[in-house]
Amino acid sequence: MSSSSGPIAVVTGGAGFIGSHLTDRLIELGHRVVVLDDFRTGKRANLARWLTPEHGFGGASPALELVTCDVSHGIFAALAPITAKYGRVERIAHLAAQVSVVSSVANPLVDMSVNYGGTLHVLEYARAMGVAKVAFASSAAVYGDVSEMPVGEDTPTRPVSPYGIDKLASELALDYYANVHGVPATALRFFNVYGPRQDPSSPYSGVISIFADRARAGRTLTIFGDGQQTRDFVYVGDVVRGLVAALGDGNSRTVANVGTGGEITVTELARTLVELCGGKSAIEYAPQRAGEILRSRARVDRLREAFGVVAETRLVDGLRATIA
Numbered sequence: 001m002s003s004s005s006g007p008i009a010v011v012t013g014g015a016g017f018i019g020s021h022l023t024d025r026l027i028e029l030g031h032r033v034v035v036l037d038d039f040r041t042g043k044r045a046n047l048a049r050w051l052t053p054e055h056g057f058g059g060a061s062p063a064l065e066l067v068t069c070d071v072s073h074g075i076f077a078a079l080a081p082i083t084a085k086y087g088r089v090e091r092i093a094h095l096a097a098q099v100s101v102v103s104s105v106a107n108p109l110v111d112m113s114v115n116y117g118g119t120l121h122v123l124e125y126a127r128a129m130g131v132a133k134v135a136f137a138s139s140a141a142v143y144g145d146v147s148e149m150p151v152g153e154d155t156p157t158r159p160v161s162p163y164g165i166d167k168l169a170s171e172l173a174l175d176y177y178a179n180v181h182g183v184p185a186t187a188l189r190f191f192n193v194y195g196p197r198q199d200p201s202s203p204y205s206g207v208i209s210i211f212a213d214r215a216r217a218g219r220t221l222t223i224f225g226d227g228q229q230t231r232d233f234v235y236v237g238d239v240v241r242g243l244v245a246a247l248g249d250g251n252s253r254t255v256a257n258v259g260t261g262g263e264i265t266v267t268e269l270a271r272t273l274v275e276l277c278g279g280k281s282a283i284e285y286a287p288q289r290a291g292e293i294l295r296s297r298a299r300v301d302r303l304r305e306a307f308g309v310v311a312e313t314r315l316v317d318g319l320r321a322t323i324a
């Protein structure tokens with residue numbers, strides 16, 4: 001990939017949790033980054049490092065352009081003034097999405113038009129403008145309820161929510177654009193991502209951000225179900241390494257899981273967080289939530305073999321960074 005004076009990397013959803021960490025990394029690597037975000041869950045504060053006072057509110061360092069844009073309404077108009085100034089878009093990391101599974105169940109039409117529609121607009125742009133690579137943030141939600149662990153990429157996909165369906169539909173669209181229109185594209189299926197900047201205020205946010213927030217304040221942690229459900233929690237820094245590799249040349253039409261290959265129970269997670277925060281919080285159990293999957297653990301061979309990426313952050317280190 002090229003330097004900040006050269007072609008552009010676009011990060012849709014770049015003001016969000018994962019997108020802002022990716023933006024940081026791409027700028028550190030010398031890229032000029034354009035963030036397209038409509039701020040439905042993202043925050044300018046996540047990009048504060050690059051929003052220097054001399055550029056004014058909403059302005060940014062020369063390495064970052066921050067554009068308010070709903071990608072499900074198209075991205076040509078938002079990018080035109082920037083490409084006129086700096087040249088063409090070389091790579092796109094497409095992370096913008098309505099991220100709540102619960103909202104997708106309540107409002108499937110909104111979810112589909114934002115998530116699937118957004119992907120189609122990104123792919124249309126990539127096709128028309130000859131973008132060199134598109135990397136897409138897919139999800140373990142495409143698998144649905146799977147009994148065999150770890151879950152490999154060839155496991156039959158049976159999503160159980162509109163969110164999972166539109167992530168899978170987006171993957172199919174990527175494959176179609178790669179195959180028929182020659183748009184190089186890669187999809188990464190994230191498992192449970194955690195780390196700094198994950199928003200604990202949303203009830204649908206990752207369990208780690210909610211537990212960390214409560215454990216820091218000495219408040220009770222509530223586990224739904226018996227706490228024996230497992231998750232493959234992967235640190236955001238490792239996910240960013242996967243995305244940077246996926247944005248590179250090669251591996252078009254590859255779909256890869258992004259997880260650690262391990263799993264821990266929610267009770268173990270809660271106990272670890274309470275301990276790291278000084279042991280002041282109690283842990284309580286509430287009835288299991290309908291539709292919650294019991295186990296989740298990624299097979300990660302493809303991530304290693306195709307992209308040379310292994311999630312290496314130990315959970316306890318990732319949790320410490322999250323709490324700090």
Ligand SMILES: NC(=O)c1ccc[n+]([C@@H]2O[C@H](COP(=O)([O-])OP(=O)(O)OC[C@H]3O[C@@H](n4cnc5c(N)ncnc54)[C@H](O)[C@@H]3O)[C@@H](O)[C@H]2O)c1
Binds near residue numbers: 017018039040072194
């Ligand atoms: N966090 C996880 O554990 C996880 C797991 C699997 C997949 N993912 C996927 O990773 C991506 C990033 O998720 P996140 O956890 O950082 O969530 P996030 O909510 O912090 O980030 C999503 C960003 O996209 C923006 N956005 C939403 N709809 C948009 C639209 N129509 N146009 C422009 N911007 C829009 C939001 O404002 C936000 O900044 C999403 O595609 C999500 O589905 C996340």
